[in-house]
Amino acid sequence: MDYRVQPNWVAQLIDKYYPEDSELRRVFLTHSIAVTRRALQICDRHPELGLDRAFVEEAAMLHDIGIFECDAPGICCHGKEPYLRHGIIGANLMRAEGYPRHARVCERHTGAGLTKEAIVSGNLPLPHQDYLPETLEEKVVCYADKFYSKTKLRHERTLAEAERSIARFGDGGLERFKAWEAMFE
Numbered sequence: 458m459d460y461r462v463q464p465n466w467v468a469q470l471i472d473k474y475y476p477e478d479s480e481l482r483r484v485f486l487t488h489s490i491a492v493t494r495r496a497l498q499i500c501d502r503h504p505e506l507g508l509d510r511a512f513v514e515e516a517a518m519l520h521d522i523g524i525f526e527c528d529a530p531g532i533c534c535h536g537k538e539p540y541l542r543h544g545i546i547g548a549n550l551m552r553a554e555g556y557p558r559h560a561r562v563c564e565r566h567t568g569a570g571l572t573k574e575a576i577v578s579g580n581l582p583l584p585h586q587d588y589l590p591e592t593l594e595e596k597v598v599c600y601a602d603k604f605y606s607k608t609k610l611r612h613e614r615t616l617a618e619a620e621r622s623i624a625r626f627g628d629g630g631l632e633r634f635k636a637w638e639a640m641f642e
Contacts, residue, residue: 462613464511467518470554481525481533489612493517495601499582499641506640509594516562517598522605523547524565532607539582541567563588566599568636569623569630600637616642 464520475482496517500510506552523546538546547563570589577585583610590596603619606612613624 463619464515465607470607471600474525479533482518484532484607484610485521485524488605488607489521489531491605491613492520492546492601494599495604496505496597499597499601502642506593508597513594513597516594517601519547519551519556519559520544520562520566520598521547521552521607523550542582544588545583561592562590562595562598563630564588566594566602567601568626568634569603572629575626596637597641600634600641603634 471486472580475485479574489579493514496513497510500508500513504534521543523543524532524534524540526546527538527540527543528536529540534540540637544564548560551557551560551563564587571583571587573585573587575581575590576583590599603623604612604614607621620631620634624631632634
């Protein structure tokens, strides 16, 4: 991992929640760095979008900060919460740390965002409200995240693979993803 986490406060937050040299920290950092690189490439390719590049970098590094509290042993997470809640958990952490804008990225990056209807009809363990990316920066991080899995850290999904991954969520996610694809690719 030759990426240096910037700015320093982001590295300090990561150290706070992932303090030891562990496999979980490696999974978290490897995934977050890959997502960050892709998100920054989008920023650099599309100056016409007026993206807040510094914020995109911070938010991409922190979007999965809540995974450590989840029960997902396949990615070295041995917490008690369902993995689907990692975005909400991360959002709560970010709000408690004083970063409400970053919290929105955490809670809105699952799939291509989740609607209240999908949460209710799927009986998902989330508060009954919409969690859809709204700002361009939220959309960039959500989009970039779909190209990297925490279970296959060295693999970058193709567009077709990312689309298949999103299609399984249903609820208009693939349409949202394709709209972002048209904007960001």
